[in-house]
Every structure is written in structure tokens, then in C-alpha cells.
Amino acid sequence: MATYVLIHGAGDSSYWSLVVPELRARGHDVVAPELPSDDAAGLSGYTDAVVAAIGDRTDLIVVAQSLGGFTAPLVCDRVPARLLVMLAAMVPSPGETAGDWWDNTGSEQARLEQAERDGRPPEFDLMTTFFHDVPPEIAAEATSREQRAESAAMWTQPWPLDAWPEVPTRFLLCRDDRFFPAPFMRRVVRDRLGITPDEMDGGHLPALSRPKDLVDRLEAYRAAL
Structure with a gap:
């Protein structure tokens, strides 16, 4: 039995609501903490919250979605994780803030170029950008909750590590991601992690659109350890 530690991005831990029971049905423990919202928390507060939720659990597989990519490596620097899986995640560099990441990587330009390739309007739209492949009833439930x-x-807060933590790392990008388009993510992962990302179908929210497929991929990673 492994312990999956699921770190949400912008939004809340309900993002993992379909993944948690799937992992538990396969015999695993799951930790999916709610990250603090108070203005002073920042990266240190987020990391503390995840580490506290882990407690004395072992055999850890840390999974980070989107903005959670800034927190997950800090967690892995403090606990003995067996594996870190970055899922459509932001990859920080030493000293970089999450606010600066967008311009530093060119993410907005990549989003606009993808919209042009797809023949979509350039304006950001929550449903079109994030929920385009999420089943309507699940999208309705997710967007009805208070943000x-x-x-x-x-x-x-600058990302405080001097280098990536010494933990085996896999990156799983989503080929139909309209927010972090696949060509953009391939470049960022190559430049910042020096690895080739793995790929799956789906948009930016695979835990809502393809939870079983996502768990299959996570379990394949675990089996290969």
C-alpha cells in the first residue's frame, strides 16, 4: 500500500474528489489537504499544511496539479517521498516567484497561440479554457462552489530551494490542455527539469475529466518504482 499525497492547484482540494475514492479502492491511503487561504501563508504555509497532513505516513507518492508544482518539491525536500509526479504543473526555478513564472516562461503567449491554432477567441474563459472536456454535471458542480x-x-515568495530535490520525478502533461498547451509544457519541462514529459489525453483538469485514466497512469508509475 502506498500513500498518495495530492496537492491541488488554484482552487481547492475538491479537485481530487473523483481520484481519492479510485485510489482508495485500489488499496492505497490518500492525503489531499486543503491549502490555507490566509494572505500570509504563502509557500511556507502551503508546505507546512501538506507536511502536517502527511504526519507519520510513509511510502509517499506526491502528486502536484498546476500551481501545486511550486509546493510539491518543497514537500519532497522535507519528507522521504518515493516519487514526485508533476501533473500539468508549474515548474519553478530557484528564486522565482509564482507571480513571475508566467512572464518568465511565456505561458500567456503560449495560451494565445494555442487559441489561435484552435480557432478560438483569445479571451480567457473559465469553461472554454478549463472545463471544455469535463462532463457537464461535474463541471456544473465544480463551478457552483465558492472559490x-x-x-x-x-x-x-521566491521559491527557496537552490536545486530540485533528490526525488525521482515524472511529469505528466495533457495533450489537449488549453491553459498550459502541450508544446509549451514540453519546452518548459525539458529546459527546467531536463526530462521528457509523459503525455495523456485531456485538458488542464484530468482529475475531473479522466480520473480513472489518471489513476491508471499514477499506478503505472508506482509499479515501476
């Missing part, structure tokens, strides 16, 4: 506030300090 969790992100900690203001999360965007301004």
Missing part, C-alpha cells in the same frame, strides 16, 4: 481564495504571499 477558495489564494494566499497573496503565494505569488510573491
Whole structure:
């Protein structure tokens, strides 16, 4: 039995609501903490919350979605994780803030170029950008909830590590991601992690659109350890 530690991105831990029971049905423990919203929390507060939720659990597989990519390596620097899986995630560089990441990587330009290739309007739209492949009833439930506030300090605290933690790392990008398009993510992962990402079908929210497929991929990673 492994312990899967699921770190959500912007939004809340309900993002993992379909993945948690699937992992538990396969015999695993799951930790999916809610990250703090107070403005002072920032990266340190997010990391503390995840480490506290892990407690004395072992055999850890840490999975980070989107903005959670800034927190997950810090967790792995403090606990003995067996594997870190970055899922459509932001990959930080030493000293970089989450607020600066967008310009540093060219993510917005990549999003606009993808919209042009797809023949879509350039304006950001929540449903079109994030929920385009999520079943309508699941999208309706997700968007009906009050949005969790992100900690203001999360965007301004520099990522504190000098290098990526010594943990086996896999990156899983989504080929139909309209927010972090696949060509953009392939470049970022190559430049910042020096690895070739794995790929799956789906948009930016695979835990909602393809939870079983996602768990199959996570379990394949675990089996290969």
C-alpha cells in the first residue's frame, strides 16, 4: 500500500474528489489537504499544511496539479517521498516567484497561440479554457462552489530551494490542455527539469475529466518504482 499525497492547484482540494475514492479502492491511503487561504501563508504555509497532513505516513507518492508544482518539491525536500509526479504543473526555478513564472516562461503567449491554432477567441474563459472536456454535471458542480481564495504571499515568495530535490520525478502533461498547451509544457519541462514529459489525453483538469485514466497512469508509475 502506498500513500498518495495530492496537492491541488488554484482552487481547492475538491479537485481530487473523483481520484481519492479510485485510489482508495485500489488499496492505497490518500492525503489531499486543503491549502490555507490566509494572505500570509504563502509557500511556507502551503508546505507546512501538506507536511502536517502527511504526519507519520510513509511510502509517499506526491502528486502536484498546476500551481501545486511550486509546493510539491518543497514537500519532497522535507519528507522521504518515493516519487514526485508533476501533473500539468508549474515548474519553478530557484528564486522565482509564482507571480513571475508566467512572464518568465511565456505561458500567456503560449495560451494565445494555442487559441489561435484552435480557432478560438483569445479571451480567457473559465469553461472554454478549463472545463471544455469535463462532463457537464461535474463541471456544473465544480463551478457552483465558492472559490477558495489564494494566499497573496503565494505569488510573491521566491521559491527557496537552490536545486530540485533528490526525488525521482515524472511529469505528466495533457495533450489537449488549453491553459498550459502541450508544446509549451514540453519546452518548459525539458529546459527546467531536463526530462521528457509523459503525455495523456485531456485538458488542464484530468482529475475531473479522466480520473480513472489518471489513476491508471499514477499506478503505472508506482509499479515501476
